[in-house]
Amino acid sequence: MDLALTDDQREILAAIDALTRPYAAANLHGAGFALTSGALDAELAEGGFLDVMAMGLGEVTAALVVERLARLPYAVEAQAAALVRPALDAAMPCGVCLVEEGMLHRPVRYLTAGVTVIVVGDVVRSFAAGPEHIRDAGDEVLFAYPMAYLTGLPGAMQTHAIGADEVRRLWRVGLAAESAGLLAGALASTVAHVSERKQFSRPLATFQALRHRLAEAQVLTNGCYWLALKAAASGDAGDAALAALYAQDAARRAVYDLHQFLGAMGMTLEHPLHLWTYRLKALSSELGGRGENALAAADAIWG
């Protein structure tokens, strides 16, 4: 039993913090529903932060990177790049997105021309997305990820040797790690608001009705973090399903409260809260949502 971060992990997280400091506060001017930065993406790729698994630093390190980046208001594709991509093909470039076969009605995170689309069904296949595979979702996407629709799957795709269950396991670890970071970001943003905003001549944060629910959100965030790391460390399918289930359950419980505490401010695009909460909402339906992840966990744990 050893839950301490290694020196390498501490250094990597410190380097991420240093690199992302200019991005810690959102520039919301004209951002709309999602906030991205090509410059940030390029700096992270150049720094090798999404290649930690390929460098032999392990799944836990990759999960830590995913979690830390998700705390930013900027949407950064790290989940698939850091955790899934290295297991398929270490030489695959960073731009990747994950799709469940048979679920083409769903919008796909980070789908854009040039990315590698990883299709997870009975087997794992991939293809390079061209403009002909993509239908723009327009300006009406509420989720805080860049998203688009796939028009269909090409006839020819590359089949990968890795099992689909192993990819789903890694996807679940990534989903849980990203959710932990998103919850932490959303919670910190809400804490800052209720500590400053006064009503009845007192900061909102001094009212116990809010304090206890914020404290519960902290408990859920912390649980999500440790279950994600446990799943990354153990490599166990049941741990991964449990972590994904807990993450989706935690998001469902916490997100409503966090928006509630911001009142009308949280309904505007002038405040960044939606940049975390509407990523959590997008993740809430992945891999079948809570029900399917619960069933996967039950299968793995009790047969």
Added chain:
Amino acid sequence: MDNQGHAMDFAWDDAQLAFRESLTGFLAAHLPQDWEAFSQAGPASAALTEYARGFCGALAGEGLLFPHWPTEAGGKGLGPWEQQSLAEVMWAAGEPRGGQYMNVNWIGPTLLRYGSTAQQARYLPPITEGKALWCQGFSEPGSGSDLASLRTSAVREGDTYRVNGQKIWTSYAGLADTCFLLTRTSEDKKRGITILLVPMDTPGITVRQIPSLIGAGDIHEVFFDDVIVPAGQRLGEEGQAWEIVGFSLTNERLGIPRFHLARAALDRGVAMLQARDAFAREAVRIEAARCAGLCEAARNASYAIIQTRVEGGKVGSEASSARYATVMAERAVCEFVAEFLPEALAGASPYLMMHHQRGIVAGIAAGAAEIQLNIIASDVLGLPREPR
């Protein structure tokens, strides 16, 4: 790449596993055949209290009663992971140590730190031999979560104190030999509280059992009417109680590892459902998985705190987060059993009944869940405090 030669690992290493196996092996060798039905009576029942004297004596004989105490105090100096293993294995087995777990967890260590030579000579041997039973005279009718408002008075009269007042919700009081009693010796809210170590057979003490949901003999009222206690029975100085209790609770900030029994109860419940082909329905499987997630979240949040102790760090307010996670897990498993295995709460499973009766106090005993939430809000999240 790893220059320290370690990596995050959530599994017990070989030595830790061997220690856990020595504990489960001890249980297998010593617990009677009808243990589960027997343990359901509750850790404070007369039967379990009597049984625990023999059991703890045998544990002591194997060096397993207080292996986490320092070697100079007769322990083995084992670390926080072993202390955790001891607590987990015993609690999940229905706590065959009865109320004696308190002795080795915090009463003994507190006496070692603050007790006079005479107090140590009198009270430590019965603890280390597995014979002592203490009760904790903390809560009063008007002082629960607001413990510092307690009013049981101790008035100095020469070489003695005259104690008057009432304690309530006191576990083990019916059979305890000694009370770790908090009394008021001055009006200063926190620095006016003083600890007296009071034999329960002292004249003027009356104990009345309160029938409860959580097992026979568990909850009591204790009345102190002109009880005379020698000043030599004071632990530490007058007014030092708040500091001493603070030290005692540093060993106990995480509380009982309830998540371990909750998970064991969940697995037992699932096995019962499987045995009658009732675990195929998705509604049941989904709820069971939710419970497992809550148990494992509480476990790993708690282990993160223990890691801090292993590294020599101070365990602070983050422990409250792990504690609240444990409360969530306990509630979920109790509800799972009530919803899908109602027969377990009506005689069909002593083990699940035992879990339920111990689980439902998770958010109440040893510090209300709301207090944990207050601590998280102020000290983990850093929210401005409520006006008082």
